[in-house]
Amino acid sequence: MAHTSNTAAGVDNTFRRKFDREEYLERARDREKQEVDRVKSKLKGPPVQRKPLKHRDYEVDLESRLGKTQVVTPVAPLSQQAGYYCSVCECVVKDSANYLDHINGKKHQRALGMSMRVERASLEQVQERFEVLKKRKTPGSFTEQDLEERILKQQQEEEQRKRERRERKKEKKKEKAAEEEPEVDPDVAAMMGFGGFRSSKK
Numbered sequence: 766m767a768h769t770s771n772t773a774a775g776v777d778n779t780f781r782r783k784f785d786r787e788e789y790l791e792r793a794r795d796r797e798k799q800e801v802d803r804v805k806s807k808l809k810g811p812p813v814q815r816k817p818l819k820h821r822d823y824e825v826d827l828e829s830r831l832g833k834t835q836v837v838t839p840v841a842p843l844s845q846q847a848g849y850y851c852s853v854c855e856c857v858v859k860d861s862a863n864y865l866d867h868i869n870g871k872k873h874q875r876a877l878g879m880s881m882r883v884e885r886a887s888l889e890q891v892q893e894r895f896e897v898l899k900k901r902k903t904p905g906s907f908t909e910q911d912l913e914e915r916i917l918k919q920q921q922e923e924e925q926r927k928r929e930r931r932e933r934k935k936e937k938k939k940e941k942a943a944e945e946e947p948e949v950d951p952d953v954a955a956m957m958g959f960g961g962f963r964s965s966k967k
C-alpha cells in the first residue's frame with residue numbers, strides 16, 4: 766500500500782491549484798507591453814502649452830437673479846436650471862461661493878486655454894500699475910461737499926421710506942377694520958338674513 770507510482774518524488778499528487786509559471790509570465794509580458802504602449806501614446810501627442818493666467822475682463826454677475834422666482838423643471842435646459850450656469854464648461858453650480866470657486870478653478874481655466882501658472886511680472890509692469898492706480902485715485906477722492914450731499918440724500922431716502930411705511934400701516938389698518946366689521950356680531954347678521962349688514966358703531 767505504501768508506495769504507488771504517484772508518490773514518487775517530483776510527481777504531483779496533490780489537487781491544490783498550482784502557480785502556473787508559464788501562464789503568469791505570459792500575462793506579465795502582456796501587461797508590460799500595454800503599459801509601454803500607453804506611455805508611448807501619451808508621449809506621442811505634443812505637450813499642451815497653455816497660456817498663463819490672465820485676469821478677468823468682465824464683471825462676475827452673481828446678483829442679477831437674486832430674489833427672483835422662477836419655475837424650474839427637470840427638463841429645462843441647463844442654462845435655465847436653478848443655480849449658476851457656466852457656459853464654458855456647460856455645468857450648473859448651486860451657489861455663488863461654489864461658482865466663484867469654479868470659475869477660478871483649474872478645470873474652468875483649462876477650458877479657457879489657460880494653465881494655473883501666473884506670469885511673473887516685470888519691474889516695468891509693476892511701475893506701470895502703480896502709475897495707473899495713482900491716476901485713478903486723485904480724481905476719485907471726494908470732498909466735504911460730496912459728503913454733505915450724500916448725507917442729505919440718505920436722509921431724504923430715509924424719510925421717504927418712513928412715509929411709505931406709515932402709509933402701508935394705515936392701509937393695513939383699514940383692511941383689518943373692513944375684515945373685522947362683519948364679524949362683530951355674526952349671529953345678529955345671520956338672524957337678520959343678510960351678511961352685508963353693517964353695524965352702526967364706528
Ligand SMILES: [Zn+2]
Nearest residue numbers: 851853854873
Ligand atoms: Zn466653467
